[in-house]
Amino acid sequence: MSFWRVILSIILPPLAVLDKGCGSILIVFILTLCGWIPSVIAALIILNNPKYNA
Numbered sequence: 455m456s457f458w459r460v461i462l463s464i465i466l467p468p469l470a471v472l473d474k475g476c477g478s479i480l481i482v483f484i485l486t487l488c489g490w491i492p493s494v495i496a497a498l499i500i501l502n503n504p505k506y507n508a
Contacts, residue, residue, distance in 0.1 A: 459501055467497035474500055
């Protein structure tokens with residue numbers, strides 16, 4: 455997880471997970487509509503998950 459990816463996940467969480475698949479983008483986008491903090495947490499979890507890192 456790069457420094458810029460972390461900054462992007464704090465500022466615009468759906469853009470940070472753009473290359474992780476449609477499901478991840480959808481989850482983070484829905485959480486962004488519900489609130490900013492849950493979407494940041496979800497984006498950081500998705501970015502830190504080794505399953506999604508190729």
